[in-house]
Amino acid sequence: MKNKEEKKATDAQKNRVNQEAAKAATRCNCSTESEDCGCDCKDGAKQCQGLIRFLPNTITITALCFGLSSIRFALCGKWEYAVLCIFASALLDMCDGKVARMISQSSAFGLEMDSLSDLVCFGVAPSIVLYLSSMNFLGKVGWGICMFFTVCCALRLARFNVSHAFAKPVPLLEKRYFMGVPAPAGAIIALFPLILSFETGNGNFASSEVVGAFLIVGGALMISTLRTFSSKMVEVTSGNAWVVLTAIALVVICLTTRLWLTLSFLIAVYILLIPAGAYSYKRELEEVCEDEKEAEEVADK
Numbered sequence: 001m002k003n004k005e006e007k008k009a010t011d012a013q014k015n016r017v018n019q020e021a022a023k024a025a026t027r028c029n030c031s032t033e034s035e036d037c038g039c040d041c042k043d044g045a046k047q048c049q050g051l052i053r054f055l056p057n058t059i060t061i062t063a064l065c066f067g068l069s070s071i072r073f074a075l076c077g078k079w080e081y082a083v084l085c086i087f088a089s090a091l092l093d094m095c096d097g098k099v100a101r102m103i104s105q106s107s108a109f110g111l112e113m114d115s116l117s118d119l120v121c122f123g124v125a126p127s128i129v130l131y132l133s134s135m136n137f138l139g140k141v142g143w144g145i146c147m148f149f150t151v152c153c154a155l156r157l158a159r160f161n162v163s164h165a166f167a168k169p170v171p172l173l174e175k176r177y178f179m180g181v182p183a184p185a186g187a188i189i190a191l192f193p194l195i196l197s198f199e200t201g202n203g204n205f206a207s208s209e210v211v212g213a214f215l216i217v218g219g220a221l222m223i224s225t226l227r228t229f230s231s232k233m234v235e236v237t238s239g240n241a242w243v244v245l246t247a248i249a250l251v252v253i254c255l256t257t258r259l260w261l262t263l264s265f266l267i268a269v270y271i272l273l274i275p276a277g278a279y280s281y282k283r284e285l286e287e288v289c290e291d292e293k294e295a296e297e298v299a300d301k
Contacts, residue, residue, distance in 0.1 A: 056100035063092035067121030122187035123153030152219030227281035
């Protein structure tokens with residue numbers, strides 16, 4: 001009897017050891033927290049971390065889907081929805097890069113994906129929307145102007161990719177200013193007459209001549225070397241966070257009450273800030289050059 005009991009105890013102990021070994025085989029054996037091994041972690045932390053890696057590209061793909069949807073709405077003659085989809089793409093485009101840097105997931109793949117998405121959302125989609133709504137009345141000339149805008153957007157994005165192809169230290173002054181207007185801003189400038197027609201109900205704003213002029217101006221600004229203000233100029237700190245949050249709340253309230261009027265006002269303000277940005281950059285560049293010159297003179301002495 002005693003031998004049977006000892007045998008049962010031994011067998012039970014072996015079963016427990018085998019069960020623990022089986023559980024251990026399914027546990028995560030990653031050597032670092034940043035390594036994505038695809039295993040079934042008990043607390044799910046590494047699985048969540050693996051999913052977060054895809055968040056920036058997911059935002060970019062969502063922006064691309066909005067851009068494609070704007071083309072669909074344009075084909076259906078729903079101009080307001082088409083414009084709103086492009087604005088949604090612009091908002092998401094502002095977020096994907098910031099999210100990637102926040103979670104340290106910036107990559108060459110993300111850069112290329114973002115540029116391809118921008119070309120569709122802010123180069124192709126606005127041209128198709130404006131051609132179908134206004135520019136088709138000018139025939140081949142109208143189509144040529146739309147193609148000019150899209151080509152300018154592609155050239156700007158290519159210039160941006162080339163400048164960021166190699167990791168180079170960027171001076172602080174260059175970080176605070178864009179060279180030309182970014183692709184989303186160029187698209188919004190081109191859409192400005194159509195947005196004004198939504199607010200006023202006056203079709204003259206969306207005439208082929210007016211829309212064509214804004215398409216040319218928007219395209220030229222994208223490929224220009226004119227310096228414009230960057231969002232990096234506004235630094236959110238604990239001291240001014242309440243001011244930024246209040247401003248965002250006011251903008252959201254205005255957008256929900258008078259959408260097209262608010263967008264028209266914001267676009268007009270941005271257009272007026274373009275020459276101000278060029279002047280501000282020129283002044284700061286002169287100050288930097290003077291400081292460097294003084295430093296060289298001191299060093300020579």
